[in-house]
Amino acid sequence: MENKITTGTAIGKIILIGEHAVVYGQPALAIPFPETRIKTIISRKRGPVMLDCFFYKGLLLNAPERLLGLTTIIKEIVNGFDKELKDFSIRIESSIPPERGMGSSAAVAVATVRALYDFFDQPLTDQDLFKWSNISEKIVHGNPSGIDTAIIIGETPLYYIKGKPFVPFPFKLDAFLIVADTGELGQTQAAVASVEKLMDTDPEKGEDIIKQLGFLTKNAKVSIESNDGEKLGETMSKAHSLLDKLGVSNEILNLLVSVAVENGALGAKLTGGGRGGCMIALAATQQEAISISNKLLCNGAKNTWIYNMGVDLL
Ligand code: PMV
Numbered sequence: 001m002e003n004k005i006t007t008g009t010a011i012g013k014i015i016l017i018g019e020h021a022v023v024y025g026q027p028a029l030a031i032p033f034p035e036t037r038i039k040t041i042i043s044r045k046r047g048p049v050m051l052d053c054f055f056y057k058g059l060l061l062n063a064p065e066r067l068l069g070l071t072t073i074i075k076e077i078v079n080g081f082d083k084e085l086k087d088f089s090i091r092i093e094s095s096i097p098p099e100r101g102m103g104s105s106a107a108v109a110v111a112t113v114r115a116l117y118d119f120f121d122q123p124l125t126d127q128d129l130f131k132w133s134n135i136s137e138k139i140v141h142g143n144p145s146g147i148d149t150a151i152i153i154g155e156t157p158l159y160y161i162k163g164k165p166f167v168p169f170p171f172k173l174d175a176f177l178i179v180a181d182t183g184e185l186g187q188t189q190a191a192v193a194s195v196e197k198l199m200d201t202d203p204e205k206g207e208d209i210i211k212q213l214g215f216l217t218k219n220a221k222v223s224i225e226s227n228d229g230e231k232l233g234e235t236m237s238k239a240h241s242l243l244d245k246l247g248v249s250n251e252i253l254n255l256l257v258s259v260a261v262e263n264g265a266l267g268a269k270l271t272g273g274g275r276g277g278c279m280i281a282l283a284a285t286q287q288e289a290i291s292i293s294n295k296l297l298c299n300g301a302k303n304t305w306i307y308n309m310g311v312d313l314l
Contacts, residue, residue, distance in 0.1 A: 008114025012036035013103040013151040026214030036096040053092035069136035101272015106148035109136040175229035176289035183302030188273025233266025240269035248274035
């Protein structure tokens, strides 16, 4: 049996503003986050397919329910190539903390599809990647807007509206973004479902919040275009209050947002699905960013990253 190894990689993402509202047709702004990455390695190995990843190590066919998105697309892809599901193993290495609103589920799907197509010597188009990642995301989230997949495949900042052509939004903002991990698993599926419930039970309230979030995203775009970090920060904090009202924040996210703002951040908010996961804060200078990051770590954040928005997004 010929020895063969292929790899696929994918980066993480950060939603600057517009999460949840994007599911309902409002715009969202998101950026690639290459500080965190997924790498999938597929190697030829006789026998049933084995999977080795953060949540599970063992036979692919016995993988737990939480990996159903990934295992479903692996089976369907191999089936579509008219190959048998055997004689290879899959290892997934990740520096994207799982279930923290950094797009790890879409990144795992994208990296794995890339490695799998390469392993079976099949040409892969971006359309194929979108299709498979979105199938997996649908199983994971229920009702994904597609923003995670779009950023992770495109690796460029986007002003994203569900169902519309992607508008790349490369920008240069003289500010620093601090990303802080609460260490708590985010609950994207539950948060998305709870917003859906609110839209059913109290449509007036739900639609009002979603509309306001959309308005803030449009404002954020203008602030970025005019290199106005202060305005962007204010808008981010307003978005956080609305997300809290929407019921997708939690105690630790609210605490870290307050700590950031009390310690000089221009603004702060949760990022991604919420109810755990990560928050972001904007700082005018690198020194302030370092100081805010230290305060966040002292107040319960498990990890932080600092992102120079003046250079890293070009
Ligand atoms: O938690 P994440 O990284 O999967 O981000 C979810 C973003 C939402 O807007 C809440 C859902 C979506 O599909 O857009």
